[in-house]
Amino acid sequence: MKRGKRYKEAAKLVDRSIQYDAAEAISLVKKTASAKFDETVELHIRTGCDSRHADQQVRGAVVLPHGTGKSVRILVFAKGPQADEAQAAGADYVGAEELIPRIQNEGWLDFDVVVATPNMMGVVGRLGRILGPKGLMPNPKAGTVTMDVAKAIKDIKAGKVEYRLDKSNIIHVPVGKASFTEEQLADNFQALMNAVLRAKPSSLKGAYIKSATLTTTMGPGVKLAVAKIAG
Incomplete structure (x- = not known):
């Protein structure tokens, strides 16, 4: 090289x-x-x-x-109260099934971290082939599959x-x-x-x-x- x-x-x-x-x-x-x-x-x-x-x-x-010195864009898959909490906590994007075609068909990937509530993992799983290779798939070990989306967002924003x-x-x-x-x-x-x-x-x-x-x-x-x- x-x-x-x-x-x-x-x-x-x-x-x-x-x-x-x-x-x-x-x-x-x-x-x-x-x-x-x-x-x-x-x-x-x-x-x-x-x-x-x-x-x-x-x-x-x-x-x-x-x-990290870097501003991080967070996408949260959630519904109901958790979606409201995510918005209030400063998530950049919040949604559910309606985001699937945007990511699958339009190639939308303007986010750095994906957080999801456990009940949304069935939906998020459909994006495995896209999110997985990019290291964006939510994972319980990383704290990105959780009902406490506000804490997850706070931690990610904190570094x-x-x-x-x-x-x-x-x-x-x-x-x-x-x-x-x-x-x-x-x-x-x-x-x-x-x-x-x-x-x-x-x-x-x-x-x-x-x-x-x-x-x-x-x-x-x-x-x-x-x-x-x-x-």
Whole structure:
């Protein structure tokens, strides 16, 4: 892959042979953020799990202390009092069956998170082929299938992020923005790592976290000292 001049300059700041502790890595990724927009700081964790086994799934959610720095558009599938609660709590879109053709036929996807009450999951399930691959399917483990839609919306707006294994058994999750202070990023990073470590499958044999990397949207990866963060 051909890299631009900015990336090459930023890459010179990172020693690929070193595994950095979290504070050093956070300081470095802030220095490597050189794009004209406020880059997202991302954490990528390679695990020893095998997501093909149901008992080795890792999935959950955590509210980052300082939020994600991104405004999130929330779609809520609900009826009756829950629909009213969702509107009052600041959901961007609220609806039920009438939204299905809009998403299926018109390709409408102007939302970042989908919340649904349990009684609406039969309806939402019809959108599985569209929402599933995009990571938008509501899930009880992530707190997005709930009768308490107001709390779900409040948490998401406050900076709740979902973490889950991809097909390569890697977790990709935002930690904040490059404009955040090192202290804010460190707090978010720690909250996230604590949640992921607590989610370790009890059936897993061998290493849970094999490697971890911090990076910005356009910057080079900074390897983390796994023994320190997982110890």
